[in-house]
Amino acid sequence: MKKLLKWLGLAVTGLVGVVLVGAVIVYFLSNAKLARKFVVNVRPVAVPSDAGAIARGKHIAETRGCAECHGKDLGGAVVIDDGAMGHVAGPNITRGTGGLPAGFGDVDIIRAIRHGVTPDGRGLFLMPAADFATMSDADMGAIVAYVKSVAPVNRPSDPIKLGPVARALVAFGKIKLDAEKIDHANVRPAVVTPGVTVEYGRYLAIGCTGCHGSNFSGGKIAIGPPDWPPAANLTPDPEGRISKWTEADFIATLRTAKRPNGTELNPVMPRAFGQLDDLELKALWMFLKTLPAAPTGSHS
Numbered sequence: 001m002k003k004l005l006k007w008l009g010l011a012v013t014g015l016v017g018v019v020l021v022g023a024v025i026v027y028f029l030s031n032a033k034l035a036r037k038f039v040v041n042v043r044p045v046a047v048p049s050d051a052g053a054i055a056r057g058k059h060i061a062e063t064r065g066c067a068e069c070h071g072k073d074l075g076g077a078v079v080i081d082d083g084a085m086g087h088v089a090g091p092n093i094t095r096g097t098g099g100l101p102a103g104f105g106d107v108d109i110i111r112a113i114r115h116g117v118t119p120d121g122r123g124l125f126l127m128p129a130a131d132f133a134t135m136s137d138a139d140m141g142a143i144v145a146y147v148k149s150v151a152p153v154n155r156p157s158d159p160i161k162l163g164p165v166a167r168a169l170v171a172f173g174k175i176k177l178d179a180e181k182i183d184h185a186n187v188r189p190a191v192v193t194p195g196v197t198v199e200y201g202r203y204l205a206i207g208c209t210g211c212h213g214s215n216f217s218g219g220k221i222a223i224g225p226p227d228w229p230p231a232a233n234l235t236p237d238p239e240g241r242i243s244k245w246t247e248a249d250f251i252a253t254l255r256t257a258k259r260p261n262g263t264e265l266n267p268v269m270p271r272a273f274g275q276l277d278d279l280e281l282k283a284l285w286m287f288l289k290t291l292p293a294a295p296t297g298s299h300s
């Protein structure tokens with residue numbers, strides 16, 4: 001009996017040791033990945049200051065989800081607060097105390113949005129820059145104009161503290177920083193003309209790929225905590241509900257966050273997209289209809 005207990009004790013000590021060593025490795029590996037420096041060449045864009053451009057920037061910001069992570073007033077908001085994933089908040093990006101540092105210029109805002117990189121070269125966590133990287137110069141200029149126009153909010157930015165599961169996912173490459181995914185040398189179009197066209201739909205739909213995947217087949221969202229539902233399959237595959245919808249069903253679902261069958265969309269599906277205008281939603285629908293059918297979750 002005594003011997004057995006001794007063995008058990010040794011086995012438990014060994015296990016705790018392995019877990020501890022594993023935790024230390026994950027900690028250092030994830031730190032190394034998060035500290036990686038990205039040298040990017042930020043091409044300046046013209047930043048207008050007229051009311052029309054600011055209004056356009058506001059519409060883009062509202063429909064790209066900036067407010068979901070940075071708050072309605074852009075003064076910062078908690079996005080993830082979960083034991084496994086940690087505490088992640090979008091910072092205050094206004095000119096108030098606790099907001100963007102003094103001297104954070106247009107180029108620094110563009111570096112964050114297009115490249116997902118801070119002025120000192122660190123890759124931003126969770127900030128979905130890959131969804132914004134291909135935005136036209138005109139739209140980027142409008143967003144910067146809008147961000148600069150909002151009233152200063154005096155609120156300290158909440159520091160990011162990653163939980164053990166998030167660290168493990170970073171360490172083993174399951175969560176990649178957007179800065180790693182973006183082709184930083186990519187040439188962005190100067191202007192993209194809004195219209196009910198497949199091209200404009202494709203342009204807008206890049207903002208869906210962070211969750212619905214590069215081929216829009218949905219499935220598990222890599223960066224999401226365990227309680228996030230899988231993203232829906234948006235391809236014409238019969239597994240996707242949307243394959244049976246009409247354009248009007250699609251538009252009504254985004255606008256009301258309720259499906260044609262009356263069920264509500266989980267709040268992980270950003271309500272912001274419901275503010276896209278008719279032309280934008282029609283273009284998105286037109287583009288989604290051109291996709292090849294793909295089984296749910298069939299993307300890397």
Ligand code: HEC
Pocket residue numbers: 061064065066067068069070079088089090091093108109112113117118119123124125126127128132143147160
């Ligand atoms: C899914 C959440 C999310 C969305 C959507 C989002 N951001 Fe962020 N953003 C973040 C987080 C989190 C950080 C801080 C990341 C870090 O420090 O590692 C950040 C950082 C920033 C920064 C500061 C960069 C720096 O160097 O300090 C700016 C500017 C910014 N975001 C602008 C925007 C704008 C504009 C939009 C909309 C076009 C937007 N963000 C959409 C989460 C988000």
Ligand code: HEC
Pocket residue numbers: 204205207208209210211212229230231232233234240241242250253254259264265266267268269270273284
């Ligand atoms: C932050 C992650 C995220 C982004 C970004 C996102 N979605 Fe979703 N979406 C989801 C999740 C999660 C669901 C499933 C919701 C549920 O199960 O209730 C969903 C569901 C949907 C549905 C309902 C389909 C069905 O079968 O029920 C539609 C339509 C949809 N998304 C369209 C879009 C479009 C279009 C975009 C881009 C403009 C987009 N989504 C961007 C996460 C996201």
